[in-house]
Every structure is written in structure tokens, then in C-alpha cells.
Amino acid sequence: MQSEESLYPISVVEQETGISKELLRMWERRYEFPVPERDGSGNRLYSRSQIERLQNINKLLAAGYRPGFVVGADEEKLDRLLEELP
Numbered sequence: 468m469q470s471e472e473s474l475y476p477i478s479v480v481e482q483e484t485g486i487s488k489e490l491l492r493m494w495e496r497r498y499e500f501p502v503p504e505r506d507g508s509g510n511r512l513y514s515r516s517q518i519e520r521l522q523n524i525n526k527l528l529a530a531g532y533r534p535g536f537v538v539g540a541d542e543e544k545l546d547r548l549l550e551e552l553p
Contacts, residue, residue: 474504474512484521491521498539523549 477488480501491511495501501521503511513521523545527537530552537545 472514472516474514475518477503477511477513480513480518480521483518484525486521486525494534494538498534500539520545526552 475483477491480486480491481488491501495503501513501517503513503517506512520542524537527545527548528534532548537548540548
């Protein structure tokens with residue numbers, strides 16, 4: 468059964484977020500996010516919502532937050548932190 472949401476390969480995620488493939492893989496292991504789906508060959512596929520969340524995480528990292536504080540955070544916490552940015 469095909470997913471209703473479009474899925475994107477890791478190269479697109481890297482391009483759209485500015486987060487390297489290596490870092491994405493490390494966060495997946497360390498923080499259990501992102502959690503990509505896999506295609507038939509085992510390649511990682513990411514949803515648009517995951518890409519948007521990664522873009523928000525990248526904004527917070529640029530503002531000085533540490534990965535351990537924001538990568539595994541829930542949506543509510545991320546939204547709150549984003550609202551506090553200048």
C-alpha cells in the first residue's frame with residue numbers, strides 16, 4: 468500500500484535543510500529522530516513534515532540551541548522555542 472504523503476530521499480532532505488546526510492543518520496541513532504521510512508532497497512525516505520521539522524530544528528541550532536535539547540524535542544516544545552526567537 469502506498470503512503471498518501473510524498474516521500475523524499477536523504478539527498479533532498481540535505482539540500483532543503485542544510486543538514487548533512489551524516490548528521491541526519493547520527494541523529495536518527497542518537498535521538499531517534501528523524502525516523503525515515505525505507506524503500507525496497509533500504510534507502511531512507513522522509514516525509515514533508517519531517518523535512519519541515521528539520522528546518523525548524525536547524526533554525527534553533529543556528530540560534531545557539533544544542534542538538535540534544537532540540538532534536539528529540541516534541542512539536543509543542545519546538546513551537547514554543549521558535550516563538551521565542553528574535
